[in-house]
Amino acid sequence: MTSPWLRSLSLAVGTMLCMSVLSAQGQTSPPGAPRAPGQNPDGMHIYIRAGLKSHLAGQHDYPQFLADWSKVLTAHGAVVDGSLHAPTAAELEHTDVIVMYKGDAGYMTDTEKAALEAFVKRGGGIVSLHDVLCGPDPAYFATLVGGAKKHGEVNYTLDADIPYTIVDKSNPIMQGMTDLTIKDEAFYNMTWARDPAPHILATAIIPGTPSAGAHKGEVAPQIWTYEHTLPGGEPARAFVWMQGHIYANFANPQLQDMLLRGIAWAGKKPINELVDYKAPPPPARKPQ
Structure with a gap:
């Protein structure tokens, strides 16, 4: 459910997103066109790569995330673009x-992979949520985000209680996080990057769902950071949260602040840049 403060931003941010799409298509807004109210012109630039809705109601709602988090991130001082397709090099x-x-x-595709690799080589950050890291070649994708899982293998729990244990409570991304339990989906049987390895922030005990089988009771990483350098590139960062199967969990205050800090960290910005942002007051109206 979208909160009232998000709904109040819909019109303004919708205008901003429309202008952003026109720009991505090679069109520009008219000279002197007003900026969307509340947008921070100096904010970090974030591209939301979403997809088509899948699964049951309330699950894997990628288009809703694009709509909601365009507003969330704009309200927290970011400049946001996004789409339901893989971003091009120009975007x-x-x-x-x-x-x-x-x-x-x-x-x-080869073109999509080349655009993503070029972005990472220049130091661009990636934030991977839920099943983004699933695909045909987990060893390759792990070089980008630290860990991945192979499509077609049984490596998930389905709906279950996921009990987090915060293993690095001193990490600034995890400030304010407690060992909470959420209903969602956890992954196991991962392919991990080795040199360097990801830095684990939180784990979960794999619950005994039918799909978990003999993996019941295993302790599996669910939240981590990854700092690496692709050959010929600059140092880059990735932040991974493997939940998000249940869309409502994006509204959990602890998790939302964690995500905002993870995004800022991945972008090499001050860790609380998004969390602490306060929009400037609107200019005073001149007397008529």
């Missing part, structure tokens, strides 16, 4: 972070 030219919430994003 990524001025992007600091790609926030990806799209099933099986490991499936990419």
